[in-house]
Amino acid sequence: MKAKIAVFPGSFDPITIGHVDIVKRALPLFDKIIVAIGINSQKKSLYSLKHRMDCLNLVFKDMPEVETDFYEGLTINYCKQKSASYILRGIRSASDFEYEKTIAHLNNAMDEEVETILILSKPELSSISSTIVREIIKGKGEVSKFVPKEVLTSLYDFEV
Amino acid sequence: MKAKIAVFPGSFDPITIGHVDIVKRALPLFDKIIVAIGINSQKKSLYSLKHRMDCLNLVFKDMPEVETDFYEGLTINYCKQKSASYILRGIRSASDFEYEKTIAHLNNAMDEEVETILILSKPELSSISSTIVREIIKGKGEVSKFVPKEVLTSLYDFEV
Amino acid sequence: MKAKIAVFPGSFDPITIGHVDIVKRALPLFDKIIVAIGINSQKKSLYSLKHRMDCLNLVFKDMPEVETDFYEGLTINYCKQKSASYILRGIRSASDFEYEKTIAHLNNAMDEEVETILILSKPELSSISSTIVREIIKGKGEVSKFVPKEVLTSLYDFEV
């Protein structure tokens, strides 16, 4: 039987407890989940690729079925390269949904073999996003409720 | 390792090619999918429970990993009774999404062990629903593009 | 050159100034608009078919390019019977849109020759619907701002 591999793509700028929750809940469904940073040379990130990879490695170090990685180009091509038949995505709101639908339909048009699996954010996590966390950090606010404790200090270090 | 069992609940009044597509695409993820008619005594169906079960049995007769069934009461209780850890749902639109979110959050509040997995309808199937098929049948229209060929004749027989 | 005929379908229970505005604005685009009551034997209307047809006739009596009618069965079949290549619809909100999209896609799947044309309600009319007008009338409220003046009295007559 073919291994069930899912790619969980994102910019993870920075990773939030919302991301971690999706990975944990999806884990029993797959043999391996690859949490992968998609590099977008046109979008400026707050944290460096190195910093974001360090955070992923810290957060998932005790979950052997989770691999961390980064890639350039299309997610669908990266999936094929990693023999992943699934793309895993969390959704929080109707506007997330419209976006995911467009991306999933296009991935499907390019390669029918890769299936997108959507998991709903828990209600209490549905307002957390990397965008929001970045805004709070820039405004010197408190984000300890929104990011994994392993990476909390490093996020502020960066700001200094 | 625990078997991965998903319940795919619905009224299937009648089953459409949209339902069949979701089951086929989700099948590689699970060891078994139970396609189950939820009986709602307060909602009048166009087709009898017997007729709908016959349709399900016809449509899925060559897929050994698919089981068909019906149940009364809450879906979440039925899942526990069948040792199913997943509820499978297809979504077509943003309004479907709002509905699924509410149901999934409530199921989660009642039992954290059962996870809802959402799969997007393919674009060309995204306008097909049992409601629409019923309207066309009542208007004596042509539904052969929207329902599995195994059940097509029986749907009109019923109407006579 | 083929005449450009559009069907403007609805239950018109009762007709509102929102309906009239859509017809007036669309009129320059078409040679004829048929304002047609779709009869739905399963949905109970507040006003009788006769009453609703009388209202349509009163409201459009001075617009020679507007025809009034009623029909049973599918709108798409009625269009073919009337040689109409267009279905005209007004939309007010995102939820209207989702509904119209589903109907338009299905009509298209059944007959590629009939095209749905959408026109946006004006902002000040976007909260008016037959449903809302019925609720106000049942609650003995004032609807003179929401329905054509030609039919206003008859709507309350009905209620007595």
Place this chain on the structure above:
Amino acid sequence: MKAKIAVFPGSFDPITIGHVDIVKRALPLFDKIIVAIGINSQKKSLYSLKHRMDCLNLVFKDMPEVETDFYEGLTINYCKQKSASYILRGIRSASDFEYEKTIAHLNNAMDEEVETILILSKPELSSISSTIVREIIKGKGEVSKFVPKEVLTSLYDFEV
């Protein structure tokens, strides 16, 4: 200075902890909040008016600024009768929003003096609605997380 009175209208069939949370959070803004059951003779309720009023009275008995009541006809007329300048509503989702917008705009068209004030449900309460609670009760499920503890027993008593 004129007293700030708000009407919080609903069917409260049954009241949920979501309703109670909105009232508590809005209370500091107003001098009085009237929690009022709108009687809709065309919509069948699960609980009797008497039962629903008893629940409201129990739940709000220790909040002197909260009055309970019921009314027939339009909410806007009831507001005028009670000298209330505000309608208070909780919103949970984008589809709630579309509904509230329509109602608020119409109330405004009928009486410019009455203003609708919207308060967002807390994330963890955003999946709770009377509709959902009724479904769970009919399915013999557990609703203690969703309704005020003062009324919990009576909801099941009713079911027997």
Place this chain on the structure above:
Amino acid sequence: MKAKIAVFPGSFDPITIGHVDIVKRALPLFDKIIVAIGINSQKKSLYSLKHRMDCLNLVFKDMPEVETDFYEGLTINYCKQKSASYILRGIRSASDFEYEKTIAHLNNAMDEEVETILILSKPELSSISSTIVREIIKGKGEVSKFVPKEVLTSLYDFEV
């Protein structure tokens, strides 16, 4: 009794008649409304902070309960500094709603004491936004219907 103070935050680039309408309608609810420009060093504004403050001062000069101000950092921190227990926001559409929900939930997670109060734009004002006004001004169009007359000339002066 504690004074009821609300902050009405925005970029006001430029202020529109939609903003003014929200403030006027909300005024009876509060003892003071602080219309406050949030400075976002990463988002380039069309008008300078000085110009925007001058506009606010002109527009609200005859409303003694309205204060104008600007702030850096998080809105929630600014509220605490001003002893404001409320954030006031106008909403026009379902997509506005999703945005406001996310922000309100996060503000709530950071400080339970500050409540967000939403008021719906009037239908005829629901298409007006600062973004749209800026586009029209850049395109040399006419915006006198969309901005307060006190500031109209200065907006074009700026453009020259």
Place this chain on the structure above:
Amino acid sequence: MKAKIAVFPGSFDPITIGHVDIVKRALPLFDKIIVAIGINSQKKSLYSLKHRMDCLNLVFKDMPEVETDFYEGLTINYCKQKSASYILRGIRSASDFEYEKTIAHLNNAMDEEVETILILSKPELSSISSTIVREIIKGKGEVSKFVPKEVLTSLYDFEV
């Protein structure tokens, strides 16, 4: 009788088969459709204006009722200059709808003579947008299913 002229505005960066489908389906309704590139000096395009005009000319060269052009400033002003009474737009999703509604209402506020006509994308084309096509091209993916064959090669030439 006045000629029925519609402007189909966009950035066409690049043109997709979704755009072409809308023009073809709308053509029987109008005497002329002007496919016009709106120049936005503040938004950087992937393809030059020259390249985009060349593509439009190639794609529509065999449709005599289609004119191609470009313009600066407001679409509504361009319509008046071309004696066009209609703006034609395709819509794919609820979020497209909210955007089109805002623009249409504003155009209407500026000039009541120009009417916006909306046509729904076909389901199988509803995930195609210029934005998505650009992303795929940047990621070196395959876009032959999404753009007219006449322009396909030139899009990749550009990339080199």
